[in-house]
Amino acid sequence: xxxxxxxxxxxxxxxAMKPSYSTSxxxxxxxxxxxxxxTLLFVASLGGISYLNPSIETGSVDPVFSVPASALxxxxxxxxxxxxxxxxxxxFGVARVIDPDAKPLASPIVILVGATVGATIxxxxxxxxxxxxxxxxxxxxxxxxxxxxxxxAVIGLSGGAFVAWLSYLLVRPPAYEAxxxxxxx
Numbered sequence: 001x002x003x004x005x006x007x008x009x010x011x012x013x014x015x016a017m018k019p020s021y022s023t024s025x026x027x028x029x030x031x032x033x034x035x036x037x038x039t040l041l042f043v044a045s046l047g048g049i050s051y052l053n054p055s056i057e058t059g060s061v062d063p064v065f066s067v068p069a070s071a072l073x074x075x076x077x078x079x080x081x082x083x084x085x086x087x088x089x090x091x092f093g094v095a096r097v098i099d100p101d102a103k104p105l106a107s108p109i110v111i112l113v114g115a116t117v118g119a120t121i122x123x124x125x126x127x128x129x130x131x132x133x134x135x136x137x138x139x140x141x142x143x144x145x146x147x148x149x150x151x152x153a154v155i156g157l158s159g160g161a162f163v164a165w166l167s168y169l170l171v172r173p174p175a176y177e178a179x180x181x182x183x184x185x
Contacts, residue, residue: 024168025161028087032160033153035083040152043075065148069130069141076126077119080159084118085111087160088167095171104171113170114163121159126151 044065065072088111096104104110129151130136134143143151 021165021168024091025165028091028164028168029157029161031087031090031164032083032158033156035086035160036079036152036156037149039079039083040148043079064134064142064144066140066142069136069139072126072130072141072143073123076122076155080119080122080155081115082118083122083156084159084163085115087118087163088114091164091167092171095168099172102172104173110167110170114167117166118159118163121162122155125155125158129154 089107091114092104092107092110095102129147130141130143133147133151134141136142
């Protein structure tokens with residue numbers, strides 16, 4: 001077999017692939033986990049979470065993020081928006097390579113939807129998680145570093161999975177075709 005024949009066979013196999021929405025969900029969860037933890041490390045290293053104090057409540061000294069709650073919510077919205085945009089842009093690119101003949105929505109729309117969904121999931125999980133795992137009192141949110149990493153992981157897993165699945169659905173919508181073997185007896 002020559003190189004061009006192999007190339008044609010590979011391209012025809014890729015084009016004939018049916019959309020796998022469950023795979024996009026799983027890959028998005030893993031990708032979201034990586035993006036969320038990397039974003040947490042990036043924001044924390046740049047001073048986005050600027051106060052790191054010891055907490056002596058449990059008998060051991062635990063480092064905690066003790067920041068104004070409004071700053072934590074704003075950082076979470078911006079990071080969720082950026083993470084959702086990155087995941088939906090990557091999903092858009094991969095889906096277009098897999099099926100260049102699909103009729104997707106325009107890339108800015110897919111990226112904007114992914115960014116909005118990412119920010120919404122991020123703020124919902126962070127508000128709930130900071131209230132359950134940490135404390136929010138007098139406008140100060142206090143969350144230990146370990147709990148913040150856990151929250152980032154939950155945000156990444158849930159947000160990444162849903163954003164990748166939704167973006168993949170918008171780029172490769174289901175195509176309904178007649179199945180002649182369905183009613184054959």
